[in-house]
Amino acid sequence: MLENISPPLDRDQLIMQAAALADHLHRAGVQWMPRPNEQAVQELKTRLFSPNAEAEGAGNAAASTMEAPGAGTQTPVSRPDSASLSAANPSAAKPTPAKTVPTKSAPATTSAPTAAGASPLLNAVAKPYPGASLPLAQRESELVALASEVAACQKCSQLARCRTHTVFGEGNANARVVFFGEAPGADEDREARPFVGKAGELLTKMIQACKFSRDDVYILNTVKCRPPGNRNPDPEEIANCRPYFEKQIELIRPEYIVCLGAVSGQALLDSKLSVGRLRGRFHPYFDSKVVVTYHPAYLLRNPAAKKAAWDDLQMMLRDAGLL
Incomplete structure (x- = not known):
């Protein structure tokens, strides 16, 4: 298992991610987080990340630049040397154990203590979608062309043999919210539309509870063909369809993507965590x-889980200013 552990981020990456996180929290409405100060960052890098700086000292000094709630402009706090610490308090000179750096495979599982109405903490640093956002007519045209390409796809020989229709996706090409499912079922395979069976009826009610209609949102799946026996798509099948669903999302560029189930959540976020571990907070996918x-x-x-699902949707609605 050790070979699967991602190496810790280097110092420059940590600084860049901390600055991006601070910027995101400001945009989300958190007032107590100080804005990045380029001069202070450079001073900290020079003083703390020299070859003789201690790893734990760097972390402690960086944390000392954060403002307390309601405080004014912060001033970098100097780190006393070990001699002065020893003189003031002999026990303070004892080294502290190094803190373990969290790896990619173990994201935080709690939300940030933000002000009322602010977003739960994003799980990583977001980046913009590549290229320019297209006009609606061009988005629709490119989605139609992509649907034709999907209809002729033979990448998954088993799925291509047993399908009745491919199920590309449908909805508003300028949608604010995309609902991202797992795979078509028997009803979807027959009608060439996503979420039209019993699960689709419940999804429609969930969308309506959010004060949207199906025409307001966009709905798609990770794979475009029904797996035999309604089994989950296997990793190779998801990999074959990845360029299609990634292109759909890139063209639409929604503000929110609601992943329905573990298959879609894990595929989009490149994660192996369960729904229970992934739900309850936002994760970034480019600008979404x-x-x-x-x-x-x-x-x-499992009807008892409906409350948790509604909590997740309410989190999105609050963040969007719709609740």
């Missing part, structure tokens, strides 16, 4: 905020 919640088919089998 990702919400992971339970699949409508799971909710039909």
Whole structure:
């Protein structure tokens, strides 16, 4: 298992991610977080990240530049040397154990203590979608062309043989919210539309509870063909369809992506965590905020989970200013 552990980020990456996180929290409405100060950052880098700087000292000094709630402009706090510490308090000179750097495979599982109405903490640093945002007519045209390409796809020989239709996706090419499911079922395969069976009826009710209609949002799946026996798509099938669903999302550029179930959440976020570990906070996918919640088919089998799913949708609605 050790070979699967990602190496810790280098110092420059940590600084860049901390600055990006501070900027995101300001945009989300958090008032107590100080804005990045380029001069202070450079001074800290020079003083703390020299070859003789201690790893734990760097972390402590960086943390000391954060403002307390309601405080004014912060001033970098100097770190006393070990001699002065020893003179003032002999026990302070004892080294402290080095802190373990969290790896990519173990993201934080709690939300940030933000002000009322602010977004839960994003799980990583977001980056913009590549290229320019297209006009609506051009988005629709490119989605139609991509749907034709999907209809002729033969990458997954088993799925291509047993499908009745490919199920590309449908909805508003300028949608604010995209609902991202797992794979078509028998009803979807027959009608060439996503989420039209019993799970689709529940999804429609969930969308309507958010004060949207299906025409307001966009709905798609990770794979475009029904797997035999309604099994989950295997990793190779998801990999074959990845360019299609990534291009759909890139063209639409939604503000929010609601991943319905583990398959879509894990595929989009490149994660192996369960829905229970991924839900309850936002994750970034380029400029979009990702919400992971339970699949409508799971909710039909486990009605008690409907409250948690509604909590996830309410989190999105509050962040969007719709609740």
